[in-house]
Amino acid sequence: MTDYITFFKNDTPLPIILSSWQPILGGFISEEKNITVKSGEQISMFSETGEWSINTYFYDKNIRDEWKAAGLESILGQEIGIISDVRRVNGQNNWMYDNNFRIVYDAGIAKFFKNNE
Numbered sequence: 444m445t446d447y448i449t450f451f452k453n454d455t456p457l458p459i460i461l462s463s464w465q466p467i468l469g470g471f472i473s474e475e476k477n478i479t480v481k482s483g484e485q486i487s488m489f490s491e492t493g494e495w496s497i498n499t500y501f502y503d504k505n506i507r508d509e510w511k512a513a514g515l516e517s518i519l520g521q522e523i524g525i526i527s528d529v530r531r532v533n534g535q536n537n538w539m540y541d542n543n544f545r546i547v548y549d550a551g552i553a554k555f556f557k558n559n560e
Contacts, residue, residue, distance in 0.1 A: 451495070451526075452485040455544070455557040457513060458506050459523075460498050463490035479506070485552070493528040497544075497555065515543065526553055 453459055462477045473491055477500070480486055488495065499519050501507050510519050524539040526546060537546040537553070547554045 450485050450487055450552040451480065452552050452554045453480040453482055454554050456482050457509055457515070457557070458482060458501075459555065460500055461486070461488055462496040462498060463488055463494065464492045465489055466491055479503075480555075490528070495526045496522050497524040497526070498522045518543065524555075 451461055458479050458481045460477050461480050462475055464473045465476045466473050476488075478486060478488060479501075499510065499521055501510070501519065507519055510516060518541055521540070523541040523544060524537065524546065526537045529536065539545060543558055545556050545558060547556060
């Protein structure tokens with residue numbers, strides 16, 4: 444299964460990483476691609492598996508410092524959510540592992556929000 448998120452928009456004040464598996468070498472093998480999505484940025488990203496991971500595996504010290512300054516140091520280095528192109532048994536096509544964030548779909552855009560903002 445292959446698909447695109449029509450658009451993914453980071454509506455949080457912090458950068459995040461969006462990851463998905465993508466074919467390389469003519470589709471004979473795949474690699475996980477990671478894109479840092481800045482605050483307010485909107486992207487489109489291919490996924491070979493139909494799933495996208497939202498995570499905080501940052502190597503950049505400045506970005507890590509932004510997360511620490513926001514009081515979210517405990518979330519650094521974790522997968523915090525998944526988006527799927529297929530609805531699951533519960534009717535959802537996204538789920539968050541951390542209750543600080545949520546995904547809202549609006550006119551083909553998966554919008555990533557920080558709760559209480």
